[in-house]
Amino acid sequence: MSKVKIxxxxxxxxxxxxxGDKVAEALRNNPAFPNGAPEVTALETATGNLRNQKxxxxxxxxxxxxxxxxxxDAAAAFDAAVxxxxxxxxxxxxxxxxKI
Numbered sequence: 001m002s003k004v005k006i007x008x009x010x011x012x013x014x015x016x017x018x019x020g021d022k023v024a025e026a027l028r029n030n031p032a033f034p035n036g037a038p039e040v041t042a043l044e045t046a047t048g049n050l051r052n053q054k055x056x057x058x059x060x061x062x063x064x065x066x067x068x069x070x071x072x073d074a075a076a077a078f079d080a081a082v083x084x085x086x087x088x089x090x091x092x093x094x095x096x097x098x099k100i
Contacts, residue, residue, distance in 0.1 A: 013054050020047030 027040045093099035
């Protein structure tokens, strides 16, 4: 007797989405399996949910990268401001330790 090969080990999320679409399509168009089986519907729902969550995660990662870039720019501007203040204090104090 043959067994169904599941083959999920090592699949990435995009690969799982493609597999879900492929399996559901194959079952929906196969006369050997009843159309509208609850398992196929559940697979289609799970695949759609995974697709939506991947999109949300991709969007969040892109937003985080953009925010990190803005943070890095702000940190560089902060560093420049501190360096500028230090240069002003150095010049205005004439190097006098008590003033610094």
